[in-house]
Each structure stands twice: as structure tokens, then as C-alpha cells.
Amino acid sequence: MAKKRNEEKRDKFIKIMLTTEEYKKIDRYTKLEFQNKSEFIRTAIVNRIREIDRSILPRKEDRMYTRNQDGSKIRKELLGEMRNTFKEHESKDYLIKMDEKELKERKEALEKRKEELEEEIEILKKYNKKMEEER
Numbered sequence: 001m002a003k004k005r006n007e008e009k010r011d012k013f014i015k016i017m018l019t020t021e022e023y024k025k026i027d028r029y030t031k032l033e034f035q036n037k038s039e040f041i042r043t044a045i046v047n048r049i050r051e052i053d054r055s056i057l058p059r060k061e062d063r064m065y066t067r068n069q070d071g072s073k074i075r076k077e078l079l080g081e082m083r084n085t086f087k088e089h090e091s092k093d094y095l096i097k098m099d100e101k102e103l104k105e106r107k108e109a110l111e112k113r114k115e116e117l118e119e120e121i122e123i124l125k126k127y128n129k130k131m132e133e134e135r
Contacts, residue, residue, distance in 0.1 A: 018026070030040040 026037060026040065030037050033040055035043070
């Protein structure tokens with residue numbers, strides 16, 4: 001049987017324990033991929049390592065480095081937005097930046113709620129007075 005040309009010499013051995021379900025899955029997938037179990041596990045490990053490498057060390061071709069249609073960088077924009085949001089949160093500017101219309105609406109809502117609460121207080125006072133008279 002001819003060996004693969006670019007295959008490195010394998011001199012390390014890893015032994016793992018699997019549950020019956022895991023073993024059945026690997027066995028099924030190896031048949032679907034037309035590989036033996038060693039090749040399947042090896043390629044799964046290599047693919048997972050690539051995914052982790054991409055998440056830790058992004059490449060220049062990745063989306064976060066590409067430019068928008070107007071030429072600006074997506075990553076730079078996102079980081080700028082996040083930075084501004086954190087600055088606003090720390091300085092509590094988000095509480096101050098309200099337009100006049102919104103302030104008036106809030107004030108009206110608060111006044112309406114105040115009237116409702118005062119009415120409830122009056123009802124409770126009448127109820128308490130009535131309860132005391134019955135005793």
C-alpha cells in the first residue's frame with residue numbers, strides 16, 4: 001500500500017475513553033466520510049484547532065478587517081461604537097441626553113402617576129377610618 005506523500009511521521013499516541021454514544025457517532029461519521037477512525041479524529045482535531053486559531057488570531061481576510069462600501073473599516077467602527085457606549089455609561093450621559101418632547105412626556109406621566117397614587121392613598125385612609133369605626 002502506497003503512503004501519502006505529504007504525511008508527517010506520527011510518533012505520538014493519545015488514548016481517550018468514549019461513551020458508547022460518542023463511539024457510535026464517530027463510527028457512523030467515519031463511514032459517511034469514508035475515513036478510518038484515526039483519520040476522522042485527526043481531521044476533526046485539525047479543523048477545531050483552525051477554528052480556535054481564527055478566533056484568537058484573526059486573519060486580514062476575515063470580515064472584521066474588511067472595508068465597507070464607503071471604504072471605512074468595520075472593526076474600527078464597531079470598536080468605536082462600543083467605546084462610546086462605555087464612556088456614556090461611565091459618565092451617565094445617557095441619562096442627560098433627552099430631547100424636550102421626551103422630557104415633557106415623562107413629566108406628564110409622572111404627574112398622572114402621582115395623582116393616581118394620591119387617589120389610592122385617600123381610598124386607603126377612608127378604608128382605615130371605616131375599619132377603626134367598626135372596631
